[in-house]
Amino acid sequence: MADASQTDARLVESETTETDAVAGVAVGLSAVLFALAVAALFERVSLTGSLFGIRTVTLLGGLLTALGVAVVAFGAGSRLGYVETDPDPSAGLVAGFGAAVPWVVVGGSAASQTLGLGTTVGVLAGTAVGGGAFALTVLPREDVGSTLPLGSLLALTGLVFLTGVIGPTWVWELDWAQQAALTAEFLIPAATLFSALYGGWASAKAYGGFGARGRHMGAYVLVYLNALSIVAFLFVLVAFVVVQGVPGLLNGVEIGLGTGPQTTVLGVSVTLPVSVPFVMNGVALFNDFQGVLPAIVGTVWLVLGAVVLAVPLGVGAALFLTEYADRGRFTQVVEIATNGLWSTPSIVFGLFGFAFLIPRFGNGKSLLSGMITLGFMLLPLVVITSREAMLSVPDEYRDASAALGVSKWQTIRSVVLPAALPGVVTGVILGVGRIAGETAPILLTMAGGTFVPGSQTVDVLGSFQFTSAPPFVANPALLEATSALPYQLYALISAGVGASSNVGNADEFRWATALVLLVVVLSFYAIGIATRYYFRRRLTHT
């Protein structure tokens, strides 16, 4: 073992040694196990099948055992002085509780279920085993404390899988609710996942040579794996929808001159060179391929309408609250009210639209009612985020402007608002993500149907009319009922199997609708990000 002077003098880390390599491999092994566990949890890897010619469960068990043994060996090696490390006197209370929790579970379930000793004994055994793991972590020096309990946990889990005590077909019937059962399909990936996290933590500590550096490494690995799993989860989710949705989306796609439908762009009639029936058609009896065009157009108009309504109102309200109103009782009440409004369930907004707006706008469900309802839903978030953004504009800018004799309103317009815009846009992005996917308010205010004919596609721009009586402009399209993607998706799912005759493969149709919804929402998101980037650049570059 390194003596004090040697460790103190080690400002530059020594080159990678074999022991470092062993610990590094252990960290890598944990990452692999983590990935395998996630894949198994999402059934991308079959537990009953095999990987690289080995049965999956055996592979998982083997890797876990190896990892556990490596971790314990490293700890022992450090304690006995074969490995040069820099451990603290104790691994600490947090590590102790961290190690105790899984051991309580293992001890408890082994005693009560595997050995069949009953609940009371199970609880006692769990407490005892957990306490033991806690003591074993906290009492010895850090190198032993942070490896031995976790390493043996890993090895134990691995051996349970290896020996087939818990195999791929294992089921644990839970008595207290008839239908609940813990199956191997869930337990094995979940146990592997947690074991991999623990293994990664312990081996990262070992890799860092314990002590402050070791703890840093351990935290780093945990945080990194967490961040990675969020990205992975998002990716899996999107990939899942894409894989399921693409066949329906590409049904009957044709590429080539003159294949697409005719549209008018800036007064010129053109024939699009591609035909994607799913996004260019409605549903009609004589269509070769059915589509969801009315719902796409409906969603886009809905979101635009809500944004147009909510952004000026919300930004104005935020301006008043931050720049003009004195901070006091009134602003507090407004603030609480806005926060409360943001937390109000969407079905309540929907009911409000249904009972208040619909009787006032043509007495029928309409695009306009939907827009206003969603606008009200979006409003509080715009107020909250705009206010936050304006508060974070430094007072120095306002002082500088005032000292030049510039009036308050001009200061707000040319200094405060530009500086706050990126924040405002962030709020709108978040809000649009929420409202674009809302189903309940649309159900009550805008409706539409399960299969919407192409004739129901709203043409907002094309139906502005001038009238002789006030208000002189009318837009009947706004007062029509139309569909939106989330609502149509809901209607498709609740319509069940009976619907299939209409659209060929109903399942494909549903997934394709979901995919289109996802794409529409993500497009709004992309537009928002681009806008924010533009405004932010103007503040910091050029």
Next chain:
Amino acid sequence: MSENTTQQTQTASTDDRSPTDGRSPTTTTGETVEQTRDEWTDYEFRGDAKLAVEDLDVHYGDDHALKGVSMEIPEESVTALIGPSGCGKSTYLRCLNRMNDRVSSARIDGSVKLDGQEIYRDGVNLVELRKRVGMVFQSPNPFPKTIRENIAYGPKKHGDLDTGLLARLLNRSDADERDALVERCLRDAALWDEVNDRLDDNALGLSGGQQQRLCIARCLSVDPEVILMDEPASALDPIATAKIEDLIDDLAEEYTVVIVTHNMQQAARISDQTAVFLTGGELVEYGDTDQVFEDPHSERVEDYITGKFG
């Protein structure tokens, strides 16, 4: 006490506007009256008073930051304010263009006259006041805009420069005037040579010292009569500081400059008269710079200047 009284009779016997006399009834605590009577704040200068401050009291909530300050500032000269940190120099400065109105907890009593006109009274046009009394802040605060836009900001907002879309379409854009103004202000602030090739870069990309000079240039852009500077050179290197000092010297031919500084040598170099504030928010001595530095009347000021306290 007796020593100070003798001095008063010696130097200021001709003065009949002694603010100490006028202040006695209005000052709140007896102690303050004694203390300020003690000191030497009365000063007769040649020329006209640009700013006349009388019995100025500033409270921040319960905190009495300035206590009965009276002083007159002559036009077309440089007046330096010195004193230990927290003694109310910035507060005093901010009273001269009513920037303290923007602090909601601040309460200001007393009178400040600009060219004989009271600025603390209803109906004063703050926009006009601040155009005439410009300010450079203690820490540089350029807008997150381009260098050019920073300078043109004030004149544009006052309608003196129109480079908007409509003006450009009507061929009435003042872009040339604007560029001339930008160049003049930047030259005056000794910044032109460093930034003339990147006028369209964001001002936040400049160094701290450059930002401060940009703020001085921005202040000059609206052509003020009085320029208040709160430690404008605290973030500058000696060369830039020398440039700023030259600039202040030039400015004093046309403008009235009031400058806060912690640097005694700087105050001695550039100012025509010096006011010394001491902890507690009192104006303790005000007089010709040479006299204040070489032969201060108040012992406390002498201690402060020679570094014994403060």
